[in-house]
Amino acid sequence: MPSFAEVKAGLAMPLSDAMETQRSIRRLRSDPVDDETVRACLELAIKAPTGGNLQNWEFVVVRDPDVKHQLARLNRQAWSVMRRIYRTQVRNDEKGLRGLAAGQWLADHFEETPVVVVACLRGPRAWFPPVVVTSYYGSIFPAVQNLLLAARALGLGAALTTLPVWSSWMARRTLGLPWNVSPIAAVPLGWPQGRYGPTIRRPVDEVTHLDRYGKPFGG
Ligand SMILES: Cc1cc2nc3c(=O)[nH]c(=O)nc-3n(C[C@H](O)[C@H](O)[C@H](O)COP(=O)(O)O)c2cc1C
8 A cells, every 4th residue: 555655646647637637546446445535636626717716625535434335325226227217328338338337336344444535515405597507516626636636646547536425415414514514526536457548539629619609710
């Protein structure tokens, strides 16, 4: 199990390399991850912006087997529904099927994850109008992405997940969160069984428009 001192040089990795190779790593080894390493990820996570600079994030670092077991149960409940939907979507797509297998692996091994970081938001949950809702959720995902990039640079495996907190009520009870703190995402962290590698995404020109929707951005 590498210590923080052994992996911290990874944080000097070029940003574009980290971004190009950060992908969901769900197959994790059960070897422990020290607090210093988790703290380094969180220090970088909270460099992210929040709406109105409220910094209304809260993080729960879960190591307790009972708490992990409860989150694993929630993940399995949601996964048993979502995997059926994903299966119809991916059909014969090889990459999609690999993702499905990785999701199943996480569902089967969630309890073995050494650390799960649950990212939460403090304050009343936003329902309406849309700009309030987007600002609310938009105040946690930049921090989660920073955390994922920090994990990647340190060589830690990580994935952004929401299924383990599909029921705010049950996740709040599991984590002992006060009523005004909502769990939004969970990031299982651990040393990866596999490797990071380049992500495959749709081309920029396919998803970008110039001035108005439909006018090509590229050339
Ligand atoms: C909002 C959001 C929620 C997600 N929830 C889950 C989840 O609950 N479980 C999971 O295994 N992956 C989850 N993912 C990860 C995506 O499935 C993954 O990022 C996507 O398939 C692309 O794969 P890659 O990250 O390996 O490139 C989520 C991603 C996002 C952005």
